[in-house]
Amino acid sequence: MWRHVAANAFTFLMVGLFLLGGLIMWGKGQYDAPGPLTQAVCVQVAGGSNMRRVSENLAEQGAVSSASIFRIGADYEKKSSKLKAGSFLVEPEASMKEIVDVITRGGASTCGTEIVYRIGVNRVSIQVRELDPATNRFAELAQFTQGSDEVPAEYTQMLEQSDVRFRIAMAEGVTSWQVVNAISGMDIMEGTVAETPAEGSLAPDSYEVRKGDDRAALIARMQDAQELLVAAAWEARADDLPIDSPEELLILASLVEKETGVADERRQVSSVFVNRLNQGMRLQTDPTVIYGITRGEGILGRGLRRSELRAETPYNTYVIPALPPTPIANPGRASLMAAAQPDETPYIFFVADGTGGHAFAVTLDEHNRNVAVWRQIEADRAAAAENGDNN
Structure with missing residues (x-):
């Protein structure tokens, strides 16, 4: 009799283990299988949250088929204690x-609300998006100019949210003084910058920051x-450039950068400067004269005077x-x-062509004709603006 009971118990145990094993395999399959999402969602994990609340939120959004299996899987992988606060993009399936x-x-949030501080040549704009x-696209909630526009309520409200991301986007062609002045006015940053960095030493790029980060x-x-970018360009430079150091590059x-905003023109513009240097010609570029006047502290806001074009200063390339x-x-x-690898051209002149780009020339006569065209375009624009004001 006891043998019969033991045999039945063993049978039940084996069946139970078999069923448990099957259940585990089924659960693992569910855990590893593509999920039910048909379009991406943004999952917000609040600070101090736990895996139970997150799993239930995911189930409500239709991102997981079972909150329980989700938690069991996270426990099994020993990741339940590693939950990070933020907003995270969950892709379909x-x-x-x-x-x-x-x-x-961990790391930066991948979705949700973002505040972008754009440091431009003429202004610093702040965008809440x-x-x-x-759609994987940003929708703008508010935008304003730092230091001049009224601060919108959307911005003030978002500053208090724990999962908001902050980004500082520095445009090409801004000066070091403009960068320091801009970040000094950003209320999310702390600390001070002791002195303005050397001109050209800052890399234009988009920088993820956190509230309270140090400005320095x-x-x-x-x-x-920027050191890495300059080193890479110097390493890749063409032979026989009329420059002797990474600093000159x-x-x-x-x-x-200051002469053209047209991407396809950069190497052509560079070729003009290189050709002039090779021929011992003056570079005759207005942005250098302007920098000699402003030292990069803001914009000139007017045209250059003849006396300024004739003045003997270290930055007047009409003289040096x-x-x-x-x-x-x-x-x-x-x-x-573009400076490291300029195009090979015969050009030694260029002037604006009215489209945002430039007209290039080899001879002075050709250049003068291009200049005459540009002067006419300027005159026509001035007349149109005056007529518009009078209407």
Whole structure:
């Protein structure tokens, strides 16, 4: 009898283990399988939250088929304690395993609301925007100019949210003084910058920051990034360039940056400067003269005077037969590479053509004709503006 009971118990145990094993295998399959999402969603994980609340939120949004299996899988992978606060983009058909990895990996948020501080040549604009997971595009909530416009309520409200991301986007061609002046006015940053960094030493780029980050530390990041860009451009430079050091390459790149905003023109503009240097000609570029007047502290806001074009200053390339002594702005990667690898052209002249680009020329006669066309375009625009004011 006891043998019969023992045999039945053993049978039940084996069946139970078999069923448990099958259940585990089924659960693992559910955990690893593509999820039910048909379009991306943004999952917000509040500070101090736990895996239970997150799993229930995911189930409500239709991102996981079972909150329980999600939690069991996270526990099994020993990731439940690694939950990170933030807003995370969950892609369509993401498995539970993939979602657990996203919300425990750490790093910057990948969706939700973002505040972008754009440091431009003429102003600093602040944009509050939110990512639409379905389209993967940002929708603008508010935009204003730092220091002049009224601060919108959307901006003030978002500053108090724990999952908002902050980004500082530095444009190509801004000066070091403009960068320091801009970040000094940003209320999310702390600390001070002891002195203005050397001109040209900051890399134009987009920098992720956190509320309370140190301003000097951000400047150091920009400097480190620019050092790498300059070193790479110098290493890739063409043979026989009329420049002798990475610093001179940086100076030339800053001239290219300030002379054109058209990407396809950078190497042509660079070729004009290189041709002039090779021929011992003066560079005769207005941005250097302007920098000699402003020292990069704001914009000139008017045309150059004849006396300024004749003045003997280190930055007046209408007078000095060489590069100016320092960069005149912070050039980006494209302008650095244009300075390092200019096009091979016969051009030694260029002038604006009215489209945002330039007309290039080999001879002075051809250049003078291009200048005459540009002067007429300027006159026509002035007349149209005057007629518009009178109407």
